[in-house]
Amino acid sequence: MDSKEVSLLKKALERQKKARRQAEMILEEKSRKLYETASQLKETNARLENLLSEKTSELEGVFINIVDPYVVMDINGNVIRMNAAAKELLGYDHNEEVFNLTQLVHPDYLEYTQKSFKQLYEVGTLKNYRAKIYVKDKTERFVQVNSSLIYDKDRNPIAAQGIIRDITGEMEAEEQIRASQNRLSTLISNLQTGVLLENEDRKISLTNQIFCDLFQIPVSPDQLKGADCSNAAEDSKHHFTDPEGFVKRIEKILKSKKLVLSDELEMKDGRILERDYIPIFSDGKYKGHLWTYQDVTLRKNYKKNIEAQKEKYWSIIANMNLGLIEVDNDDVIQLVNQSFCKMSGFSEKELLGQKASEILKVHEKNLIEQKGKERLKGKSDSYEVKVVTKSGQTNHWLLSGAPRYDETGKVVGSIGIHLDITAQKNLELQKEVLLTELEASNRGLQEYAHIVSHDLKSPLRSISTLATWLHDDYIEQLDETGVYNLQMMQEKVEGMDKLIDGILKYSSIKSETLEKKPVDLNQVVHDIREIIFIPEHVSVIIMDPLPTLQADATKMHQLFQNLISNAVINIDKSEGIVSIGVAEKKDNWEFYVRDNGIGIPKEYHEKIFKIFQSIGSEERSTGIGLSIVKKIVDLYQGEIWLESKVGEGTTFYFTLKK
Numbered sequence: 187m188d189s190k191e192v193s194l195l196k197k198a199l200e201r202q203k204k205a206r207r208q209a210e211m212i213l214e215e216k217s218r219k220l221y222e223t224a225s226q227l228k229e230t231n232a233r234l235e236n237l238l239s240e241k242t243s244e245l246e247g248v249f250i251n252i253v254d255p256y257v258v259m260d261i262n263g264n265v266i267r268m269n270a271a272a273k274e275l276l277g278y279d280h281n282e283e284v285f286n287l288t289q290l291v292h293p294d295y296l297e298y299t300q301k302s303f304k305q306l307y308e309v310g311t312l313k314n315y316r317a318k319i320y321v322k323d324k325t326e327r328f329v330q331v332n333s334s335l336i337y338d339k340d341r342n343p344i345a346a347q348g349i350i351r352d353i354t355g356e357m358e359a360e361e362q363i364r365a366s367q368n369r370l371s372t373l374i375s376n377l378q379t380g381v382l383l384e385n386e387d388r389k390i391s392l393t394n395q396i397f398c399d400l401f402q403i404p405v406s407p408d409q410l411k412g413a414d415c416s417n418a419a420e421d422s423k424h425h426f427t428d429p430e431g432f433v434k435r436i437e438k439i440l441k442s443k444k445l446v447l448s449d450e451l452e453m454k455d456g457r458i459l460e461r462d463y464i465p466i467f468s469d470g471k472y473k474g475h476l477w478t479y480q481d482v483t484l485r486k487n488y489k490k491n492i493e494a495q496k497e498k499y500w501s502i503i504a505n506m507n508l509g510l511i512e513v514d515n516d517d518v519i520q521l522v523n524q525s526f527c528k529m530s531g532f533s534e535k536e537l538l539g540q541k542a543s544e545i546l547k548v549h550e551k552n553l554i555e556q557k558g559k560e561r562l563k564g565k566s567d568s569y570e571v572k573v574v575t576k577s578g579q580t581n582h583w584l585l586s587g588a589p590r591y592d593e594t595g596k597v598v599g600s601i602g603i604h605l606d607i608t609a610q611k612n613l614e615l616q617k618e619v620l621l622t623e624l625e626a627s628n629r630g631l632q633e634y635a636h637i638v639s640h641d642l643k644s645p646l647r648s649i650s651t652l653a654t655w656l657h658d659d660y661i662e663q664l665d666e667t668g669v670y671n672l673q674m675m676q677e678k679v680e681g682m683d684k685l686i687d688g689i690l691k692y693s694s695i696k697s698e699t700l701e702k703k704p705v706d707l708n709q710v711v712h713d714i715r716e717i718i719f720i721p722e723h724v725s726v727i728i729m730d731p732l733p734t735l736q737a738d739a740t741k742m743h744q745l746f747q748n749l750i751s752n753a754v755i756n757i758d759k760s761e762g763i764v765s766i767g768v769a770e771k772k773d774n775w776e777f778y779v780r781d782n783g784i785g786i787p788k789e790y791h792e793k794i795f796k797i798f799q800s801i802g803s804e805e806r807s808t809g810i811g812l813s814i815v816k817k818i819v820d821l822y823q824g825e826i827w828l829e830s831k832v833g834e835g836t837t838f839y840f841t842l843k844k
Contacts, residue, residue: 255350258336261343263288263303275329275352277322292318292326306346310335316353328357380479386472388415400459400479401425427452439463443472450482458483509583509604512590517541517558520599529583529606531576547574561589561600570607582611650676705739707732707746711766714747724754724762732768733775735842737822745818746779749838752812753781756836774824774841785832795826815840 255272259265265280265287278285291299295317306312315331333348380397384390393407401422403410419436423429432451439446446463453459464476509526513519522537530537530546537545548554549572557569566588573583583604590599653675661669708728715726735742746766753764759782769776786794795816815838819826823843830836 252349255352256347257287257350258345258347259287260345261307262286266345272350275321275327275350290319290321292320294318306333306335307343310343312348327352328354378480380477382415382477382479383474384415384477385474389413390415391474397479400481425453425455427454440475443475456483457481458486507605509606510601511537511542511604512599512601513542514599515562515597517543519545526604529575529581529604530573548572549574549580557587558600561587562597564589564597581606581608583607650680701738701740702736703739704734705737705742706734707742707768710739710742710746711750714743714750718747718751718754720754721757721762723760724757724764726750726754726764727766729765729767730769732766732777733770735775737842741818741821745815745840748812748815749779753779753783753836753838756783757781758784771841774843776839776841778837778839780835780837782835785834786828786830786836787832788830791828791830 252269253271255275256269257265257272258267263286265278265285268276268278268280273279276290288299288303299315299317302312302315312331312333315333316328317331318326318328321327330351330353331348333346335343336345336347338344378396380400381392381394382390382397383392390410390413393410395407397403398405398407398410402425419433423432426432435449443465445465446461449461449463451459451461458481460480460482462476462478464478466473466475507525509529510521510523511519511526512521519537519540519542522534524534527534527537532545543551543554553569553571557567560567566586568584568586571583571585572580574580584607586603588601589597590601592598653672657664657669657672664672708731711726711728711732720726750764750766754762757764763782765778765780767778767780794812816826819840819842824841826838826840828836828838
């Protein structure tokens, strides 16, 4: 509705309201006059009674026998007589109270009532007057009135009589019918299906825009109402790939007048329509028919594509190494591929139509039943089962199951993909045996390492003691070379002792022995500075506050002690600095230990992390320290690397996972 129509509607409503106010003022004025002329009314009533006396007996007979509400009023609308039916309908009794019929009329019908009264006075009769009124209890009712004037002997109107019929039920029914028609019209207009309703004479009663669009009809549905469809088939046959077949089919359908569903029509532009014909009968008489047309091109093409894809991949599925089986909701086998037959030992003929749970002997029957119930709920999952094949051999299968749906999305069964993992399971069993044996071997080696270290350290301690005795007993007889040799002997013994301790530490680093508790790395570095020898010219500085980690305290101590000790002993500057810092990353902590020592040549950057590998002239180095560092970093899923320049210093970087 445009703005102009809205404006006109507003003006019409204002005029209606103004007329209603005028009518109310008129009624109020009339009421006032009526009360002022009460005495005149009494005289008029007396006169009317005298004038009507001649017809009394005749009218009384008619009055008594009228079943419908009957009312007599004076020229001004005041009720002067009414029967029992009228009293029951209106709730008033003229013998007990004075009331005017115009006072009962609903405000929306006042203007119409005034025109109707005017017609009654001018013509003498009023037929099918319909209005809404208020009865005495303020209930709204719809009434229909047929009335006529009563004249005196001089043909002057002195009163009016009328029969009132309560049509409230009829009006409500009509309103419901109109609402239903509107809903039906709206529904048909918005359907995605073309609709054409024809009466028994092939005239269009109803259609919608979709129908017009399907057949490229350049007019609106309203303009088609009443159009003759006798030649419609001939006029529209050019749209179809088989024009004559289209016409003959319509003629056959109309002649038989029987229900036809899902007629498929191919159009020249490539579209595919689906047509239904529904004949309409009332009391056995043919009243017309309904055509419905739906564009199913996408659905048909989709179905064709699905079939093509199914055909394309079925040969692959049939010959793949994975066993495929489909069952319905009753566990009856619907389909198997060749691989499944090979895995189970049964032929396709032996499997189809059989219950899977009966022909296939599965150890985990309760599990299969549970998974079957879950399929009905639309769940998919994978699990392992042990199956006895036709030959009696027990194999291990990995089964991936999923629900199978029909076109409506309803679960109609399940589909299973099976992989024979018997060989893998056997390997796993062998692996478990090997792991058990390896664990026993490792325990034995660990015990052996402790025994060997003890046996090795015992003679070392003896050698150290003998060297000490020789030094103490023969210090005066020994020259400088002899004293030097004894000192060298002690250093070698000390180096050998460190090497044995390093080997034990390296061999004992395992993930299963790691403890997890809060470890303050600041305290760890502080403790290391108190324990190890740090020359006076070297400073060990924490550059950034170090985090507290959930880690093994001993391993963290070994990690930082080896790096700090390595840095301290390789500083050749008069003022040495070892700095320790950290940077927080998304998934880990990145630490560094930096020194200003001798530096490490590029060719040794990878070699130094291997056990027993060391560089430089420091003979006390065992070549195990950085190997221990690397192993600990690996345990915490980190990485370690270094940057170094010969003569300037080295920075070791390493990460520890959060």
